[in-house]
Amino acid sequence: MSAEPMIDVRRINVTFSVSRGFMAGRKPLRAVQEVDLVAHAGETLAIVGESGSGKTTLANAILNIHPPTSGEIFLDGRAVRSLGRKEFARQVQPVFQDPYSSLNPRRSVGATIMQPLIVHGIGDHVEREQKLLRILDLVGLPRRVVNALPHQLSGGQRQRVAIARALIIAPKLLVCDEPTSALDVSVQAQILNLLQDLRTELGLTYILITHNLAVVEHIASRVAVMYLGRIVEEASVEDLFRAPKHPYTIALLESALTPDPTLGLPDLGLSNVFPNPIDPPSGCHFHPRCNRTFAPCSRVAPRSIVSDGHRLECHLYDPDIMSAHNAHSGDL
Amino acid sequence: MTAPLLKVDDLHVRIGARDRQVHAVRGISFEIARGETLSIVGESGCGKSMTSLAVMGLLPRTARRESHGISIDGARIDGLSDRAMSDLRGLKLAMIFQEPMTALNPVYTIGNQLEEAYRRHNPAAARGDARARAVYLLEKVGITAASERLNQYPHQLSGGLRQRVMIAMALMCGPDLIIADEPTTALDVTIQAQILRLLRDLQTEFNLSILLITHDLGIVARTADKVAVMYAGEFVETGTAREVFNAPAHPYTRGLLAAIPVPGKTERGGKLAAIPGTVPSLTDHLEGCSFFGRCSRAVPDCALGHVALTEPSAGRAWRCRRPYLEEAAHQGGALS
Numbered sequence: 001m002s003a004e005p006m007i008d009v010r011r012i013n014v015t016f017s018v019s020r021g022f023m024a025g026r027k028p029l030r031a032v033q034e035v036d037l038v039a040h041a042g043e044t045l046a047i048v049g050e051s052g053s054g055k056t057t058l059a060n061a062i063l064n065i066h067p068p069t070s071g072e073i074f075l076d077g078r079a080v081r082s083l084g085r086k087e088f089a090r091q092v093q094p095v096f097q098d099p100y101s102s103l104n105p106r107r108s109v110g111a112t113i114m115q116p117l118i119v120h121g122i123g124d125h126v127e128r129e130q131k132l133l134r135i136l137d138l139v140g141l142p143r144r145v146v147n148a149l150p151h152q153l154s155g156g157q158r159q160r161v162a163i164a165r166a167l168i169i170a171p172k173l174l175v176c177d178e179p180t181s182a183l184d185v186s187v188q189a190q191i192l193n194l195l196q197d198l199r200t201e202l203g204l205t206y207i208l209i210t211h212n213l214a215v216v217e218h219i220a221s222r223v224a225v226m227y228l229g230r231i232v233e234e235a236s237v238e239d240l241f242r243a244p245k246h247p248y249t250i251a252l253l254e255s256a257l258t259p260d261p262t263l264g265l266p267d268l269g270l271s272n273v274f275p276n277p278i279d280p281p282s283g284c285h286f287h288p289r290c291n292r293t294f295a296p297c298s299r300v301a302p303r304s305i306v307s308d309g310h311r312l313e314c315h316l317y318d319p320d321i322m323s324a325h326n327a328h329s330g331d332l
Numbered sequence: 333m334t335a336p337l338l339k340v341d342d343l344h345v346r347i348g349a350r351d352r353q354v355h356a357v358r359g360i361s362f363e364i365a366r367g368e369t370l371s372i373v374g375e376s377g378c379g380k381s382m383t384s385l386a387v388m389g390l391l392p393r394t395a396r397r398e399s400h401g402i403s404i405d406g407a408r409i410d411g412l413s414d415r416a417m418s419d420l421r422g423l424k425l426a427m428i429f430q431e432p433m434t435a436l437n438p439v440y441t442i443g444n445q446l447e448e449a450y451r452r453h454n455p456a457a458a459r460g461d462a463r464a465r466a467v468y469l470l471e472k473v474g475i476t477a478a479s480e481r482l483n484q485y486p487h488q489l490s491g492g493l494r495q496r497v498m499i500a501m502a503l504m505c506g507p508d509l510i511i512a513d514e515p516t517t518a519l520d521v522t523i524q525a526q527i528l529r530l531l532r533d534l535q536t537e538f539n540l541s542i543l544l545i546t547h548d549l550g551i552v553a554r555t556a557d558k559v560a561v562m563y564a565g566e567f568v569e570t571g572t573a574r575e576v577f578n579a580p581a582h583p584y585t586r587g588l589l590a591a592i593p594v595p596g597k598t599e600r601g602g603k604l605a606a607i608p609g610t611v612p613s614l615t616d617h618l619e620g621c622s623f624f625g626r627c628s629r630a631v632p633d634c635a636l637g638h639v640a641l642t643e644p645s646a647g648r649a650w651r652c653r654r655p656y657l658e659e660a661a662h663q664g665g666a667l668s
């Protein structure tokens with residue numbers, strides 16, 4: 001392989017200790033389990049999965065906001081644990097779903113965007129103002145908004161402010177957690193176009209968390225599918241959309257309702273049971289909902305199968321499990 | 333022809349004091365036949381929720397409703413007292429909200445709430461009847477071990493299950509019309525697909541009429557018989573789902589469709605057609621077309637007067653002086 005990956009996540013776990021209610025004591029909740037993930041420079045790596053699957057926890061681990069309980073993350077070949085907070089923050093910045101709650105309501109747009117420069121001690125007053133004006137142009141905000149407060153802006157403008165604030169110290173990697181989920185589709189289109197332009201212009205790498213598969217197909221290059229803390233499938237976007245393998249991924253793709261009136265609603269065939277993350281199902285976490293579950297699924301956790309850069313955790317694709325199952329299925 | 337199940341004629345909703353009044357719904361009319369789904373689609377703030385609350389008689393106190401008539405099964409309901417309207421809710425028409433907790437009370441069990449919904453309209457019914465109906469409907473909406481669930485509280489259920497309970501509650505008294513305002517917006521996509529299928533199956537089984545309100549064009553295309561595209565308080569385009577999606581005439585409808593990436597159709601990584609500008613303020617009197625200023629086809633005339641509705645056939649209409657007509661006729665499906 002040529003260069004080091006921009007971000008290299010190696011077998012990380014993030015475990016919370018959660019209270020189970022009055023007098024019930026605390027139990028571990030494994031929000032992220034054994035996650036391996038790599039994003040190369042210039043790539044857009046998407047992370048998809050339902051709510052509670054661990055996407056934000058993974059993002060927070062990558063952002064060093066809540067470091068992993070175990071495992072290691074490398075940025076450009078260097079262990080994140082060994083980097084200072086500021087040194088790390090200069091290279092990796094977040095963009096959150098709801099810019100309204102991530103922006104200080106009493107701080108003007110200009111002060112908000114320039115704040116990272118002050119935190120990192122970059123430039124003098126004049127240079128900071130110049131950077132501000134340049135970044136406003138870059139993200140498509142009119143200069144007259146510098147004195148405005150967040151509530152005076154539209155949702156799309158607020159997301160541009162959040163992006164400008166993330167970019168002003170010229171990071172290499174943006175971690176975007178549902179950046180367009182709170183926006184109307186016409187505004188979502190503006191922000192997606194902007195993210196695309198910025199990526200090519202500035203050579204950025206993105207980790208994009210979203211539940212919208214159409215957005216993934218449109219702007220990502222690789223995609224990881226999470227279910228109950230685990231990455232159950234990971235592939236290039238072309239591969240995953242052309243030939244999804246994991247039963248959960250297949251259900252996700254069928255659930256992406258494209259605006260075609262000749263297609264009806266999909267019949268996913270998933271069971272209507274909802275696992276408890278504190279006490280996840282045995283074997284494959286997905287087996288109680290899976291439409292193809294078979295004997296080994298409730299007993300053995302599927303191992304990771306990799307071929308041609310397409311990785312997944314499902315017994316159906318494990319030749320050893322399948323041959324053993326076929327041999328024994330007579331006496332089960 | 334029998335009367336449509338729901339008929340709404342020239343509905344207006346105005347909110348707030350006269351000096352800073354929001355004219356949220358600006359003269360919309362529609363009909364829903366028995367067993368049919370009409371979907372109202374539009375971006376946030378266009379007046380969808382005010383429309384649904386106006387039909388339900390549940391507008392906030394600061395809002396005023398005016399119309400030339402709202403009728404169910406041919407009988408006017410817009411003149412009814414609050415009391416009479418409240419008797420009608422649940423019985424004839426019921427609502428499903430985006431957030432089930434707006435309809436479910438956290439301090440009562442699921443069973444209590446379902447039975448109460450039934451007994452309110454059937455005071456003479458035996459307790460056992462209400463309970464039997466609750467179990468029957470919980471099973472209908474795909475909830476396993478229904479009789480055990482009756483003793484659970486709403487917070488003990490996942491979002492998807494709560495939404496199923498709310499659907500069961502809406503069906504307790506066998507209404508003819510369900511108004512569902514963004515019923516799946518808060519749910520994960522796989523659960524969303526399952527809930528929408530459930531609604532469709534229940535619709536077939538009970539011959540329900542559904543008014544489905546959503547901002548999601550995908551949901552509309554996959555579920556609606558008829559579509560109304562709403563913008564700034566008005567319907568700017570109506571038609572069957574096929575008419576509206578395959579041959580959209582209004583520039584706003586086209587703009588919305590071009591703004592969303594569609595796997596396999598939109599060029600990957602290409603520019604999406606964003607709609608420039610923002611929606612007009614609904615506090616003002618709107619002169620000319622409400623989409624003027626954002627529309628790529630606008631001519632100066634569009635800013636003048638009131639743009640009339642063009643209605644080439646019953647139910648098919650648009651409010652635009654420069655609709656995409658040639659293209660619509662030739663296009664047959666493929667949106668560029």
Ligand SMILES: Nc1ncnc2c1ncn2[C@@H]1O[C@H](COP(=O)(O)OP(=O)(O)O)[C@@H](O)[C@H]1O
Pocket residue numbers: 016017018029031049050051052053054055056057058277
């Ligand atoms: N600070 C926390 N303490 C305890 N549990 C948490 C915490 N943050 C997240 N979780 C739990 O971890 C799991 C993953 O959550 P999250 O990463 O937010 O998922 P997602 O972003 O995919 O919706 C969930 O079960 C959630 O309840």
Ligand SMILES: Nc1ncnc2c1ncn2[C@@H]1O[C@H](COP(=O)(O)OP(=O)(O)O)[C@@H](O)[C@H]1O
Pocket residue numbers: 347348354356374375376377378379380381382383392394614
């Ligand atoms: N309680 C209220 N007071 C004043 N204006 C309101 C109130 N509720 C809604 N509005 C306004 O009415 C318009 C329509 O709102 P709504 O029907 O909720 O839109 P939608 O459901 O399409 O998002 C919006 O411009 C909104 O700001």
Ligand code: SF4
Pocket residue numbers: 246247248284285286287288290291292293294297302313314315316
């Ligand atoms: S391992 Fe079994 S239960 Fe899990 S996804 Fe594969 S078939 Fe389904």
Ligand SMILES: [Mg+2]
Pocket residue numbers: 055056057
């Ligand atoms: Mg999250």
Ligand SMILES: [Mg+2]
Pocket residue numbers: 380381382513
């Ligand atoms: Mg609404």
